[in-house]
Amino acid sequence: MDASSIAMIASAAVSLLVPYLKSLGEGIAKKAGEEIGKKTGETAWRKTQHLYETIKTKFMTKSDTSKIINALAKSPEDTDTQSATRFHLKEVMTSDEYFAKELATILKEASDAGADTIFHTTIYGNVQKLVQMGNVFGDVKI
Numbered sequence: 001m002d003a004s005s006i007a008m009i010a011s012a013a014v015s016l017l018v019p020y021l022k023s024l025g026e027g028i029a030k031k032a033g034e035e036i037g038k039k040t041g042e043t044a045w046r047k048t049q050h051l052y053e054t055i056k057t058k059f060m061t062k063s064d065t066s067k068i069i070n071a072l073a074k075s076p077e078d079t080d081t082q083s084a085t086r087f088h089l090k091e092v093m094t095s096d097e098y099f100a101k102e103l104a105t106i107l108k109e110a111s112d113a114g115a116d117t118i119f120h121t122t123i124y125g126n127v128q129k130l131v132q133m134g135n136v137f138g139d140v141k142i
C-alpha cells in the first residue's frame with residue numbers, strides 16, 4: 001500500500017475515533033446506542049467501536065503505542081495525541097499491510113453505515129426542535 005493511502009487511512013481513523021472516544025468519556029455511549037434506535041445508527045456505532053478495538057489490540061502489543069492509544073482514550077480532543085496516534089498508525093500500517101487493509105475495510109464499512117455523519121454532529125444551545133432532511137455540511141450555527 002502506498003504512503004498517501006496509509007496517511008489517508010490513519011487520518012480518517014483518528015478523525016472517526018475522536019468524537020467516538022469523546023462520547024464514551026462523556027458517558028453518552030450507552031444512551032447513544034439506545035436512542036439512535038435505527039439500524040444504521042447502531043451499525044455505525046458498532047463499526048466505529050470495532051475500529052477502535054482493532055487499533056487498540058494492535059497498539060497494546062508495544063509500550064509506546066499502548067501509551068498513545070490510552071492517551072487518546074483519555075483526551076481525545078488533544079491535538080498532540082491525535083498527531084501521535086496518526087504517526088504511529090502510519091508506522092504500524094507501513095510494516096503490516098494486512099493491518100492497513102483491515103483498517104481500510106472497517107473505515108469503508110463505517111462510512112457506508114453513516115458513522116462519519118453520526119459522530120460529526122454537534123448541536124449547541126437550547127434547541128426545542130431540530131429536523132434534518134438530507135446532509136448538512138460546514139459550520140452551522142443556530
